[in-house]
């Protein structure tokens with residue numbers, strides 16, 4: 001399938017920008033964030049997509065890139081090496097330097113448990129690297145309830161994360177992250193969360209994905225019995 005991402009996106013994003021809002025967040029009163037609240041910006045309402053600014057430092061990103069570089073391999077999906085995802089990636093174990101504090105920060109910010117989350121997945125896209133439209137979760141037990149996508153680089157041209165169903169483009173901004181729920185509270189996939197990584201036209205794109213899973217979130221994000229919620 002071919003999407004003219006730039007055309008869809010530039011049009012709708014500019015309309016939406018008028019309603020954007022920003023605030024400092026303590027993750028609902030988390031003690032670790034009381035003295036250093038995180039900068040939160042609403043990118044979209046439904047599905048709710050939040051951008052967190054300055055959540056990872058330049059030195060942390062350099063460490064993550066340096067650790068990852070020698071281990072990168074072509075990204076795979078459940079069907080093997082992927083043609084729809086032309087990037088290289090690596091899962092970093094929790095005891096890797098700087099990884100555990102990042103997981104803790106994500107837990108503090110989102111209020112979700114990291115106990116059943118996947119390991120941090122660092123990805124690098126070169127020129128032309130892209131990831132075609134997909135859902136992070138479809139039908140798994142302990143599915144990916146939410147995605148926390150950290151941008152570890154700016155990208156000169158291209159490389160936006162786009163949501164074709166809603167018409168929004170999230171531009172990579174080094175040190176920031178975007179967060180959304182893939183699943184509704186009733187456990188169904190939110191069909192508006194289909195997203196893609198646009199081709200990198202100039203520059204080099206680094207991201208780190210933390211996929212947060214369902215188990216352990218029962219009291220943090222209680223289920224809903226309502227069909228639409």
Ligand SMILES: O=C(O)CCC(=O)C(=O)O
Nearest residue numbers: 131160161196197207209
């Ligand atoms: O690189 C991006 O902007 C999106 C990456 C993504 O969607 C994924 O790895 O699942």
Ligand SMILES: [Fe+2]
Nearest residue numbers: 134135136195
């Ligand atoms: Fe994704």
